[in-house]
Amino acid sequence: MKKLFTALIFSLLMPLTAIAAEYSDGNGYTTIKTPVRTSDPSKIEVTEIFWYGCPHCYALEPLVQAWKKDVPADVDFKYQPAVFGRGWLAHAKAFYIADILGVEDKIRGDLFNAIHVEHRRLNSEDALAEFFVNYGVNEDDFHKLYDSFSVNSRLSQADAKIRAYGARGVPGVIVNGKYLVSAQTANGNENIFKVVDFLIEKERQN
Template structure:
């Protein structure tokens, strides 16, 4: 009798297990990037975010994303990729990489988001951005040196090329391992973007056999 009940439960649960595995579907909840984009760090599963400091949705998503990043396993690496569609966005992308070159990314990310979304400072010139960095303890000489460096310029060009290859249409958007693009429209919400990212990370982990 017990075996019969167990068999019945197993049969009933099999469709539910299959449904759980098929929770997110390519083309419906996320898009497949073809051809796939090379990731920045081989041997790791990459989770990336395309963003713009001036994007209100990116601003509200940032604290949620920051918390999520602390939960990532050791085999996952996160990368931020500033989006550029003209205007001041390239200046802001340079500021993103300059902050990392100077080792002040944590405070400057917050400061730039705050300036554009709350304080309504457009930051449309190099001098305006230098002034903001100076307000947070970075000398203008150090800022200009990093901001106009070859390394920062190269990273900006690479970020733009990556966004174009991924064919992003808005921000925020997430990319997993250079193979999958997740946008809030198909995901349903920015919070759900993270759930889909976790699903795809696990998919990549399983494919690698780890």
């Protein structure tokens, strides 16, 4: 009877062991050297760092949207635009303006499509202002926000965080300020959120 009980316990633990062994630092994700403080310590924060102009971010977007539909209650999902080049700044500002005005969800997919499918050069203040007008945004309001303290302070905070993450490119997904997941670490876009789910569970257990 004792042997049977031991065998039963072992069989139950085997799937958990297999899952735990599936990913590790350097295999699926990389551990951030110094954890970065998250906005809400009561939740597990998942942050996608991205650039609207990045074709890889565009390719990942359907997977992001599919994963977001079933985000657990203890997970706080965020977007964070990166600025790794001069041409990225206008798009980062566009994200924060859209977020402040409450239209980011409305414009996100269309902005990606306009850039990557329609090949529109939406990389200047004026071009982006014209784009935003189609979503009910007053053009003057867009221009007022473009170089505002609110937008620039959020850019500075994001830049500091991204440097702390040790990120070198996009897209990347940060889990709870501790782990960086990318297509390279996860061996493809299709595996990114498998690793993210694994790390969420890891954080729950911690």
